[in-house]
Amino acid sequence: xxxxxxxxxxxxxxxxxxxxxxxxxxxxxxxxxxxxxxxxxxxxxxxxxxxxxxxxxxxxxxxxxxxxxxxxxxxxxxxxxxxxxxxxxxxxxxxxxxxxxxxxxxxxxxxxxxxxxxxxxxxxxxxxxxxxxxxxxxxxxxxxxxxxxxxxxxxxxxxxxxxx
Amino acid sequence: xxxxxxxxxxxxxxxxxxxxxxxxxxxxxxxxxxxxxxxxxxxxxxxxxxxxxxxxxxxxxxxxxxxxxxxxxxxxxxxxxxxxxxxxxxxxxxxxxxxxxxxxxxxxxxxxxxxxxxxxxxxxxxxxxxxxxxxxxxxxxxxxxxxxxxxxxxxxxxxxxxxxxxxxxxxxxxxxxxxxxxxxxxxxxxxxxxxxxxxxxxxxxxxxxxxxxxxxxxxxxxxxxxxxxxxxxxxxxxxxxxxxxxxxxxxxxxxxxxxxxxxxxxxxxxxxxxxxxxxxxxxxxxxxxxxxxxxxxxxxxxxxxxxxxxxxxxxxxxxxxxxxxxxxxxxxxxxxxxxxxxxxxxxxxxxxxxxxxxxxxxxxxxx
Numbered sequence: 452x453x454x455x456x457x458x459x460x461x462x463x464x465x466x467x468x469x470x471x472x473x474x475x476x477x478x479x480x481x482x483x484x485x486x487x488x489x490x491x492x493x494x495x496x497x498x499x500x501x502x503x504x505x506x507x508x509x510x511x512x513x514x515x516x517x518x519x520x521x522x523x524x525x526x527x528x529x530x531x532x533x534x535x536x537x538x539x540x541x542x543x544x545x546x547x548x549x550x551x552x553x554x555x556x557x558x559x560x561x562x563x564x565x566x567x568x569x570x571x572x573x574x575x576x577x578x579x580x581x582x583x584x585x586x587x588x589x590x591x592x593x594x595x596x597x598x599x600x601x602x603x604x605x606x607x608x609x610x611x612x613x614x615x
Numbered sequence: 616x617x618x619x620x621x622x623x624x625x626x627x628x629x630x631x632x633x634x635x636x637x638x639x640x641x642x643x644x645x646x647x648x649x650x651x652x653x654x655x656x657x658x659x660x661x662x663x664x665x666x667x668x669x670x671x672x673x674x675x676x677x678x679x680x681x682x683x684x685x686x687x688x689x690x691x692x693x694x695x696x697x698x699x700x701x702x703x704x705x706x707x708x709x710x711x712x713x714x715x716x717x718x719x720x721x722x723x724x725x726x727x728x729x730x731x732x733x734x735x736x737x738x739x740x741x742x743x744x745x746x747x748x749x750x751x752x753x754x755x756x757x758x759x760x761x762x763x764x765x766x767x768x769x770x771x772x773x774x775x776x777x778x779x780x781x782x783x784x785x786x787x788x789x790x791x792x793x794x795x796x797x798x799x800x801x802x803x804x805x806x807x808x809x810x811x812x813x814x815x816x817x818x819x820x821x822x823x824x825x826x827x828x829x830x831x832x833x834x835x836x837x838x839x840x841x842x843x844x845x846x847x848x849x850x851x852x853x854x855x856x857x858x859x860x861x862x863x864x865x866x867x868x869x870x871x872x873x874x875x876x877x878x879x880x881x882x883x884x885x886x887x888x889x890x891x892x893x894x895x896x897x898x899x900x901x902x903x904x905x906x907x908x909x910x911x912x913x914x915x916x917x918x919x920x921x922x923x924x925x926x927x928x929x930x931x932x933x934x935x936x937x938x939x940x941x942x943x944x945x946x947x948x949x950x951x952x953x954x955x956x957x958x959x960x961x962x963x964x965x966x967x968x969x970x971x972x973x974x975x976x977x978x979x980x981x982x
Contacts, residue, residue, distance in 0.1 A: 453671055453727050454912065457849035460693075460750040461672065461759075465853040468763045472825065477817035480770035484796060485816060487777040494782050 582612050660930055662923035670843045670915045673728055673754045674705040678838065685710055690757055694721070694730060695748040705751070719743060755850070758842035762828050770824070792824075799823055799966060807970035808977060815973050818861065822854055823966040830911060830958030834951060845961075846911030851904040858969040859900035866976040903968055910961050914954040921947045 586608045668677075676688035689706030698718040707715045711723040719740075720733040730751070732743040752760070769788060776789045785793045799820050804812040829845035844850050872878065874892040876885060921943040929936025 454667070455848050455908075457852045458672060458753075458755075458847075459748055460753060461755050461847060461849035462853055463750050464752075464756040464759060465850055468759055469821075469825070469853060469857070472763045472766065473818060473821045475767060476770055476821050480767075480774040481817040481820050483774045484770070484777050485800065485813075487781060488793070488797065488800075491782050 579612075586612065660923075660926045662920070662927060665923055666916055666919045669841075669919055670846060670912055671728065672842075672847065674708070674723060674730070674751055675710070676754050676757060676838075676841075690752045690754065692721075692730060692751040693749075695750065696732070697743065697746050754842045755844045755847050758829065758832065758840075758844045759850070761839060762825065762832060762844070766821075766824055766828060795823070796820060803963070803967050803970050807967065808974040811977055812970075815861070815970065818857075819966050819970055822858075822969060823962050826854070826907065826965055827958060827962035830962060831955075833911060833915065834954055834958065843912060843915050846908055846915055848904065848908045851907040854907075854965070855900040855904035858903060858972060859897075861969075862900075862972045862976045863896075865973060867979060869979055870976045899968075899972055903965060907961055907965050910957055914950070914957055918947050918950050918954070921950065 586605070590605055590608070674692055675690055678686045678688065680686050687710070689704045692701075692703055692705045692708075694701045696719060701718045701721075703715055703717055705723075707713070708721075708723040711725045714733060715721045721730050722733050722739075723729070724731055730747065730749055732740045732747065734740040734743075770792070773789050773792055776785075776787065784790075800812075800816050803823075804816050804819055808815055826845055829850075832840040833843050833845055834840065874896060875889055877888055877892065880888060925936050925940045925943050928939040
């Protein structure tokens with residue numbers, strides 16, 4: 452029975468010392484220790500968060516760089532493409548222009564030829580006229596000699612002065 | 616080992632402490648042997664008495680020997696009587712052999728280690744004895760003071776280490792206690808109490824480490840240990856009562872409402888339920904008290920029983936005693952290991968249940 456009978460002395464000392472123990476430990480040990488542990492946990496957590504953030508930012512940066520690079524490439528391609536198109540256009544234009552010019556020149560040449568031809572024909576006509584007149588003069592002068600001979604002569608002349 | 620002036624100082628202190636203790640016991644021992652060495656009688660070995668003596672409190676710190684030849688550290692006896700405070704060394708009782716004359720004539724009863732007052736005729740004065748309030752520094756009180764001193768030293772130095780190297784990995788004693796502190800905070804207080812857990816963590820930590828330290832101290836059979844403080848009902852009672860007081864003070868309206876009028880229960884049932892709930896309020900700390908007391912005391916009883924077996928068989932024949940001693944030691948080692956587990960387990964259980972009671976008291980109405 453002695454075992455389960457709490458002794459007043461021990462209860463007294465237990466109350467006194469335990470209260471002091473709780474008080475001192477709480478004030479000078481548990482609160483600072485818990486605060487420090489919490490602070491350290493927060494520091495670690497913050498560091499980890501920051502690391503994650505930095506890693507994320509890094510990846511963002513890399514992605515951005517890649518994007519920029521891709522953009523630059525695309526732009527370059529665009530420029531090249533545009534340049535090619537422009538060149539193509541210029542080439543086509545030049546060709547068209549050259550063709551047009553050539554055609555114009557040909558036309559001009561044709562017209563020149565035509566003019567020349569007409570002038571030549573006029574000249575030929577004039578020459579033929581003059582020749583005809585000369586022939587006629589000569590015929591007339593011959594007619595005065597013989598009729599038969601005249602016809603023959605005219606034919607002969609005509610043959611001689613066959614146009615073209 | 617690195618000898619700095621500080622460690623030297625510590626060693627000197629320790630040596631001085633041991634020397635003081637030794638001088639007490641040696642003087643007591645010397646007196647004993649000088650007085651009655653030859654009146655020794657053959658006594659039958661009483662296992663029950665031995666065990667009860669070991670697990671109960673004592674006015675002196677018994678180390679070895681028995682009866683008048685015992686080597687023990689005398690502890691101060693402090694009595695509050697009708698004539699005021701009375702204080703003397705328990706060594707004056709000479710292990711209960713002699714009476715002490717002070718304001719009264721005191722005698723130490725052998726059967727229960729109580730101090731009683733004798734009247735003129737030499738018989739126990741029941742009236743005066745009933746008036747004694749014995750607040751002596753007994754073996755358990757000395758152990759309590761020792762453990763409080765150790766805990767203060769340990770945790771104040773740990774706190775100093777924390778302040779010295781903030782945000783550093785723990786080292787030394789710090790790395791041993793930190794997991795326990797975090798365990799109590801995160802696995803005991805936080806889930807059991809809830810959002811307002813922080814206010815209770817210091818108390819829970821103190822209880823946990825005090826019980827754990829004393830459980831472990833109880834496993835050591837010689838000097839700093841040997842007492843059965845955490846298996847003493849007064850010790851567990853004070854802790855349980857403090858837990859009860861904290862629970863009661865922090866009880867919310869919801870908590871009391873649940874005790875006196877459980878919501879959703881018909882009125883006639885409440886007549887039965889409410890007394891049970893009220894009983895439960897007191898039963899919880901009571902169970903807390905009994906659990907720790909019974910567990911620790913049982914451990915001590917078992918270990919002592921194994922040792923007592925050696926002497927019981929030894930009385931039959933020396934050979935039987937030797938034979939049994941091998942088995943006893945093996946079993947005691949096994950029990951010691953089991954007790955080591957129990958020491959941690961019981962400290963944890965007491966803390967966890969305290970936290971759960973706080974949690975139930977703080978619970979706000981939401982089901």
